[in-house]
Amino acid sequence: MSPINLAIVGVGKIARDQHLPSIASNPDFRLVAAASRHGGVEGIPHYTTIEAMLEAMPSIDAVSLCMPPQFRYDAARAAISANKHVFLEKPPGATLSEVVDLETLATSKGSSLFASWHSRYAAAVEAARSFLASVEIQSVHIVWKEDVRHWHPNQEWIWQAGGLGVFDPGINALSILTHILPSAAFLRSAKLEFPENRQAPIAADLHFTDAANINIRAEFDWRQTGEQTWDIKANTSGGEMALARGGSALSIDGAAIFVSSQEEYPALYRRFADLIAKGESDVDLAPLRHVADAFLLGERIVVEPFYDRA
Template identity: 65%
Template sequence: MPTINLAIVGVGKIVRDQHLPAVAGNADYRLVAAASRNGRVEGIDNFGSIEQMLSAVPSIQAVSLCMPPQYRHAAAVQALEAGKHVFLEKPPGATLSEVEDLAALAADRHVSLFASWHSRYAPAVEAAREFLSGTRIRAMRVAWKEDVRQWHPNQAWIWQPGGLGVFDPGINALSIVTRILPRPVFATAATLEFPENRDAPIAASITFTDAAGLDLSAEFDWRQTGRQSWDIVAQTEAGEMVLSEGGAKLSVDGRLLHAEPEQEYPMLYGRFAEIIRAGHSDVDLAPLRHVADAFMLGRRKVVEAFHD
């Protein structure tokens, strides 16, 4: 099949660490342009805005949007209106409504839209899904705790409205949970901890259930120091399942069943090429919907100020 002429918008840390290596290693793509207010990609045409880029490089067929979610809808509309396929870095937008609007626009323009939940492509996620499909789940506990100073140093946008705060990593856990559970869940209560000087939470605790009464709780915290925790533990009739290291390893009753090298972004770009050539979209809003529900149900708790 012909290669896909790809452009990237928003050249920051995630692009340099993940997107550029994944695209370089995939023969389905040819990176032809980039647009960013501050970053540049060597060896291709660079522009200060998506408007300039789309006007100057009509050969672009697909666009990866990697700017903060508060600014993604406007850029996605421009790309979709121009007939380009669009890859949305997670979370796909700042609100459910705007992503639904993009999905409708993509369908109207007969182009593909991809909401890229990268943690669903962690090595052991599908093995966990298969394990849980064959047993009864008694309870599940999610602990997603990390040091914001390590992973998001001096990034003001994450603390602003629409930046999601601790849900920026927490939504990764929710993307896995909604993939591996055999039936949908819904939030029943939440507590969101807001630093007194910030507009987004630094920690959150949520309880969930499903139609069968599943006991599920999640703890997200950005104040973790030392060892970082990205774990999902399920008590089942077939034993205790531990999906650890962000979905990289799967153990049951202490026995390691699955561990492979991480290939999340290469797999994402493989999926994007697949849906482009199939002529359809992949836009699952379940993880973002759970975040929205937590904000709707959540009890707001003000905690001490946070300073970078």
């Protein structure tokens, strides 16, 4: 089969660091165009809007949308309306309602819509899921702490309403949690810390239970310097499971479990190609629902101002 003609929209840090290398290494795709207000990709046509790109290049089969979530709905709707397949960087949108609308539109058009959760494709996640399905879970503790100045330097959109703040990385932990737990969890309480000069939280402390009343706690913080922490631990009848380094390492009672060397974004693009080939979509909103619940139930705590440079 001929490669899928793919365009990328939003040529920022995540596109350059992850999407472009993954596309280049996947023979199922041919990168043919880019649309971005500020940057292009060498060697292919560049447009400042997705509308101009779609009009000028009707041969495009699919688009990857890598712009901030506040702007993703209009771009996705334009692409699906033009009968293109759409890859949504996480989170898939700024609200649940707009993503549901996109899924409905994609179904009506016969387009594949992929709400990607890259952390679910980390090397040890499937092994952790299999383990938890075989034991009785007693409690779960997530610690997801990193340095926003390192990962999102001078990116003001993440601090604006709809930018999610610390839930931008925290939703990665929730995407793993909702994938590996055998049953659904429900948020019971939350504390969200908002810098007094920002519209999005810098830290969150979330408490969940499931139908069996298992205690699940998630701690997110964007102020951690030095070594970064992306860990999920579960006390179980089969020992303590530790899913570490963002889902790339797994141990049971301290003993390392062998996992694959799978890389997240190349796996995402293999999944996208498979969805297109099968005429299917993959739009799981569970992680975003948990974030929405946190904003609904969360106690708002105002903390000291945050500036990009300390």
